[in-house]
Amino acid sequence: MGLSFKAAVALQDSRIDIRNFETPEPQPNAGLLKVAITGVCGSDWMFFQDLPKMKGPTILGHETVGYVQEVGAIAGPKWGVKEGDLVALEEYLPCGHCDFCRSGDFRLCNATDWRLGGPRYGATGLSVGSGLWGGFAQYQELHMNTVFHKVPQGVDPKYAALALPMSNGIEWTYLQGGAGPGQTVLIQGPGQQGLSCVIAAREAGVANIIVTGLNNPTDLKRLALAKRLGAHHTVAIGEQDLLETVADITGGQMADLVIDCASGGTASVVSALQLARKKGTVILGGIKRQKVPMFDSDMIIAKFLNVKGMRGHSYESVELALQLIAGNRHNVKEMSTHTFGLDQTEYALRTLVGEGASDAIHMTIDPWL
Structure with a gap:
């Protein structure tokens, strides 16, 4: 029997429901992440409005940072990470074999485009697989095609969650x-x-x-x-x-x-x-x-x-962002302004459109608060 945990589920009527889940049985081609914190992206508001209508209840959140809890025997050699590593995830789950993936431009792979129905972290419904695709949760299943970035030693997960927005810049x-x-x-x-x-x-x-x-x-x-x-x-x-x-x-x-x-x-x-x-x-x-x-x-x-x-970021830009964050170059950490618990996920999302906290720049959800 798996571990019991909580996740914030986006529903069709534009509200969040905190639900209980169990971690899935270990699979050789998958793994499990213990989520440390997940950033709130501007696109999460769009997903909050649209995805539950298109794909049913959904766990949102794709700027995820966490500790590798389980590594499948097949997935491990491909990932190059081990249990206990602190990692930042990209939202993309590329196929790995198309022209874009082979040339290093995997963000343009059709499998990464949520509009085309492929799985993507923070934009895939509960009805697909285990349903544990989002970072607004205490645990998240790791897909075989996950793109990992090891967080530099000494970097607080809260600031590591700036990696994706900073990589876009x-x-x-x-x-x-x-x-x-x-x-x-x-x-x-x-x-x-x-x-x-x-x-x-x-x-x-x-x-x-x-x-x-x-x-x-x-x-x-x-x-x-x-x-x-x-x-x-x-x-x-x-x-x-x-x-x-x-x-x-x-x-x-x-x-x-x-x-x-x-x-x-x-x-x-x-x-x-x-x-x-x-x-x-x-x-x-x-x-x-x-x-x-x-x-x-x-x-x-x-x-x-x-x-x-422009569409997102490259692997190189995420690596550069983590280096910049590790050195707090140009006071980048000042962008991180608010941290909320799972029960405040809807409040954080509404803050994106001016209906919640004031003076917010980059917000994070800590599922363990």
């Missing part, structure tokens, strides 16, 4: 955006992803980091944090004219790299093209869930822009 800003010394980088949206991009730009030696946000209490506080993390300038849209202010800051040159991390409205996509200099790069990372009206593709041609859509 590194991926978008440095590995894909090509940010470097002497450049101007403009980041739209001062949330988790935007602030991670600030730190990545600072680490890359960018000369001029500009962060934009809305003129409201939440964004104004986050813009102040952006300054503490390394931004040189901030722009509060509504209080300042966006294009005029950036033109003034850059001497009319505008930005070498614009990263759109803003979620929700589509205005930031339009402004991203306007804010980029000729031959500049625009990274689109903020999911809008709606089409951009009157999209001016001619501006891309006229300004000779390189426009990229």
